[in-house]
Amino acid sequence: MRIQILLFAQLREAVGYEQKTIEASNGETVGSVARRFFDSNLAGFLNLPVRFALNEDFVAEETLLKDGDRLAIIPPVAGG
Amino acid sequence: MNYITDQPVSRAGLEMGKANESSGAKVTFVGYVRNHNDGKIVDKLYYECYPSMAEKQIQNIINRAKAIWNIKNVRVLHRVGWLRIGDIAVFVSVEAEHRDGAFLACRWVIDTIKQDVPIWKKEFYSDHPEGWVSASSVKEVPACG
Known part of the structure; x- marks a missing residue:
């Protein structure tokens, strides 16, 4: 499935772009996709306290992704 | 409703009028761009935004405030893009039947905007390299007596 980050x-x-479409496997979570993306593209930011939003x-990190998210x-x- | 703008915010236009005749109190918060932060001299700043999510989150915050306190009307406008010292960055006004609800809700709305709305601030300094700023965390919802 395809996920737009x-x-x-x-x-x-740091990455030089605003969005990127990546391939993910069925059953993957927000956290697993994000960790892979950080490891490959944002290794210098692993300690940054980020949150995630879907649509x-x-x-939560445990949220399952679906195609097109x-x-x-x-x-x-x-x-403020 | 548009809660995000890239245009200068005028206080005069926002504070005019009172929408609801059952409101007995109106509390307004205006946030300005300050000329210093954390011991550094600020020249200007840039607010970056995820506009569609920011609009949605501000609407959620307004809906939650209305559910918690007996308030009649809430108005929010946040500016994004390039701002100079003294510019209005954010405006919040809350109308309520009584002042307690208006004060508490206004405080909670601006605190929660700072915590949960996807807006990022990059400050540019006279005496240091520019940097992205992290906001402080929001407090618990205060009780309304």
């Missing part, structure tokens, strides 16, 4: 702020700057709602990796926010 969205990146922001320091993570976007614009915060989700938009997975946003949310670094620490600072609005």
Whole structure:
């Protein structure tokens, strides 16, 4: 299945793009896909306390992905 | 409703009027761009945003505030893009039947925006390299007596 990963702020700057579509296996979770992405592309940010959003709602790492999901990796926010 | 804008925010336009005749109190919070942070001199800043999620999360925050306190109306506007010192970054106003609910809800809404809305701030300094800022965590929902 195909998952669209969205990146922001320091993570976007580090990889040099805002989004990327990746292949994932059926049954994979948010956490497993995110860990693989960090290991390959964002190894310098493994200690950054990120959160995840699927289709614009915060989700837990254990959430199962489905084909076509938009997975946003949310670094620490600072609005206001 | 659009809660995110890339245009300058005018306080005068936002504070006019009172939408609900049963409201007895209105509390407003205005956040400005400060000229210093964490011992560094701030020249300007850039707010990055995930717009569709930010709109959705702010609507969720407003809905939760309305469910917790007996409030009549909530207004939120957050600016993104490039801001200068003294610019308005965020505006929150809450109308309620009584002042207790208005004060508590306004405080909770701005605190929760800072914690849960996907907006990121990059500060540019006179005396240090620029950097992304992390916000402090939100407090528990206070009780309304």
